[in-house]
Amino acid sequence: MTPDPGTIAPLAVSLESLTDIDFWISVGVLAGIYAIVALGLQVNTGFTGIVNFGAAAFMAIGAYSMAILVLEAGISFWLSLPLAMLTTMLFGVLVGLPSLRLRADYFAIATIAMAEVVRLFAQNARDLTGGNQGLFCADDDPSNCYTNDWRDVSESINDFVANFWSDPSTLFPLLLVIWVTVGIATVGLGYLQKTPWGRVLRAIREDEDAARALGKNTLLFKLQSLALAALLGAIGGFFLALNLATLHPIDFEPLITFFAFSVLVLGGLANYKGVAVGAVLFWFVIEGTRFIELPDPPFTETRIAALRLAITGLLLIGLMAFRPQGLFGNRQEMVLGE
């Protein structure tokens, strides 16, 4: 994908990767995955006012339980998906029960700690998760991989697509399914937000004591909000697992949560439709560093990785300083804390 740097003039934009459809599809896949996760964070942070820094844990538990159910328990891929969703939602509720009583800043610390506990577990419970070696196919049967059933479906989608597009990209079916999911989730959440249930969430965000005074069991609503984010996180985790084809604990480090938060605040808080736009823009910028040909030295591989980290950091700082509502957020509807 990356052309030989020797043949390219310094600082030129490589047309080859600009027009490379596979490259853009891979960016679209990433954007879609993070849009799904960020939609969950939108429910929590944008509409319920709970600052959830544990999104990576939801993704990890969704992805790992799916893979473990398929590889260790021998359950079919399609059945493993709802089971893994339930597991993740249960985890969300279990985490929320004690920690949702905490003040917002304590809750944020508690969730990031939970996420690190999950990652530590994935790293060290080697028999179950494969540890740092990763989880891909069953040990005793290398042909039994968690991606198998999806690959069959993916191939039949591409057989159909081949009618219109000769030689379609192998990632195209994943892109399609992911963005259909983003669409359904965005519309569904928008609808849910207009129901009485959605209005209670907003009431909790604005003034929890007032909501409680009106007889609402606010803890129950906050737990439901967290479970919904867990569900979306698990779905994001499935897609990430299919995209990566091997699960490593490092793929679920806290940075992942904050990529999703960058997507969220770029799109804007308290606006579901903005999330998809935020996701596309964010990943366009982050992955865009790949198609600007930077001379090496000084732009070594690690330095370009550092550059991406710096962009994420500057984006978060800049948005919070100058435009906390993001692109499409509603300033009146923003959780600005006390």
Place this chain on the structure above:
Amino acid sequence: MEAGQVAEPVPSALGERLKEELRRRPWLGAIGVILLIFLALVAGEGLHAVAQTGLNGLSLGAIYALGAVGLTLVYGILKLVNFAHGDFLTFGAYMAYLVNVTWGAPLVVAIFWAMLMTALLGIVLERVLWSPMRAKRAGLLQFLLMAIGLAFLLRAVFQWFWGTEIRALDVNTTSSVEFLGLRIGQTELIVVIVGIVVLVAVGIGLRLTLLGKQMRALSDDLELAETAGIDTRRVILWTWVFAGGLAGLAGVMAASVTSLFPEMGFELLLPIFAAVVLGGIGDAFGALVAGMVIGVMTEWSTLVIEARWKTGVGFLVLVIVLIVRPQGIFGRAKAI
């Protein structure tokens, strides 16, 4: 929390007294728990093993404690959860690396340089970032995400200049000291001694000096302190000097006994948070004690579980304290 005690049917006199005592002095409960763990470990593994692992834990504990003091003061005074505090430690460590390894100066010089530069970093960030944001009356989420953005930015800078390879300071890693049948590496011993001396000095300074008293007053109630005529701007700047300097020192210590890489500080951040929460947010003494406790507990854990799980101890303490007693062992019961 109190409701459960009211409903209790006719408790024994001893139980009643114990409960009353625990309510007034919650840290007694913590000491009790630690003592029980200690006795159980001695019974199971023998005194020597417990003493040796405890000794190993002291250097880690000193690092946690030094990191936690600054974090808790900033948290208490500015209500800022500084997620970039771990990267302050890394910053200090790389500053020391620059002087000690790149320029070949002795480690003592490097330590002072690291503390100075990290304190300066704290002041600069207060001036360009935190103070303007407070003036804008920014909300909790803005501060949280800004601190995280800053953490990424700092890490990007480390990665840009020093890459991702694991580095080491020029310290003696081979010789060790033996006494009472216990063994400790020479560098670890120095870290423990420096750590304890600085921690005691910090404790005394906070209690006895005017600045220390002012810092604690601000941590208690910033507006009240301002009304009482304290120059809060000056005290806030000194708080950053203090937090930065101690973080820089902790970073050099961490890099001396372990290794230096861009994520070093971030990996230390959660145990440091655990110390802050266990000690009670804003309570500098609490953070000092809690940091040492968590360091020792982490090493003790290797007696019963495999060493690769030991980083989980800090997380576990953090989660348990947040659930059971979010105001920390020294804190009074108040709305958290």
